[in-house]
Amino acid sequence: MDIYSLHRGTAPLLVSVPHDGTAVPDDIAARLTDGARRVPDTDWHVARLYRVARELGASMLVPRHSRYVIDLNRAEDDVSLYPGQNTTGLCPVRRFTGEPVYRAGAEPTPDEVARRVDAYWRPYHRALRAELDRLRAAHxxxxxxxxxxxxxxxxxxxxGRLPDLNLGTAGGTSCTPALQARLREVLARQRDYDHVVDGRFRGGYITRHYGDPANGVEAVQLEISQRTYMDEDSFEFLPGRAAGVQAVIRDLLETALG
Known part of the structure; x- marks a missing residue:
């Protein structure tokens, strides 16, 4: 099964985009609500936004399947990332609007969730870990x-309104203070987008789990408001609008490599 694509680069940088996938197997799609079949909660076009990463020599890991199949940025035991706040789970049954993902009575059972973890979640995380280990060994x-x-x-x-750029470092624990400070400087000197560091989105499971700065692995999450590069209703990518945020992404990635 085609679970993900991995481009292996030469620089000490791995870009993971775990919510870029849109594929839903037919047996699952048949059980989704009409609205959910559009997979509206996709991180639309993020791999396209990050094409610059390959130009910088980075590796890139991109899944094929939608977060509605399984959310690769959640722990396999489905512990909430934001206790006490509304959120979605490992195999989401609610959309970001609070509406149901599945038709009534068609939600995945615990056994089905476990099968999806084996089929989709573990292969992605094995690939992520192996590529991190390869790059750390080299650099x-x-x-x-x-x-x-x-x-x-x-x-x-x-x-309210989410800032345009939301940098997450798990409260400064998933990367070194020096890297966090350099990335803050990049965001502070640009004037086109408002931003926040460790606000509502402090970093998901991948950032928190793999970030280990004491052992040479620094992890950072950037959550971008989709209005900065696309039409949020039609999901259309708007190259002219996207160019500005892509320039900031390049600056951030170059700084991360510095």
Whole structure:
């Protein structure tokens, strides 16, 4: 089964985009609501936004399947990333709007969730770990960059308007203070997008689990508001609009490599 694509680079940087996939197997798609079949909660076009990463020599890991099949950025035991706040799970049954993903009575059973973990989650994480180990062995250190995007206003998940750029470092624990400070400087000197560091999105499971700066693995998550590069209703990528945020991404990645 084609679970992911992995481009192996030469620089000490791995870009993971775990919510870029859109494929849903037929047996699962038949059970989704009409609205969910559009997979609206996809991190649309994020791999395209990060094409610059390959130009910088980075590795890139891109899944094929939708987060509605399984959320690769959740722990396999489905422990909440944001206790006490609305969120979605390992095999989501609610959309980001709070509406159901599945038709009534068609939600996945615990046994089905376990099968999806084996079929989709573990292969992606084995590939991620192996590529981090390869790059760290070659360079002595590696940066894991988690690329994400989300609709800029989702009342079910957060109040008000999400900033354009949301950098997450698990409260400064998933990377060194020096790297966090350099990335803050990049965001502070650009004037086109508002931003926050370790706000509502502090970093998901991958950032928190793999970030180990004491042992040469620094992890950072960037959550981008989709209004900065696409039409949020039609899901259309808008190259002219995207060019600005792609320039900031390049600056951030070059800084991470520095």
């Amino acid at each position: 002595g250190r590696v940066v894991l960059w988690e690329g994400h995007s989300i609709r800029g206003e989702l009342p079910f998940l957060f109040e």
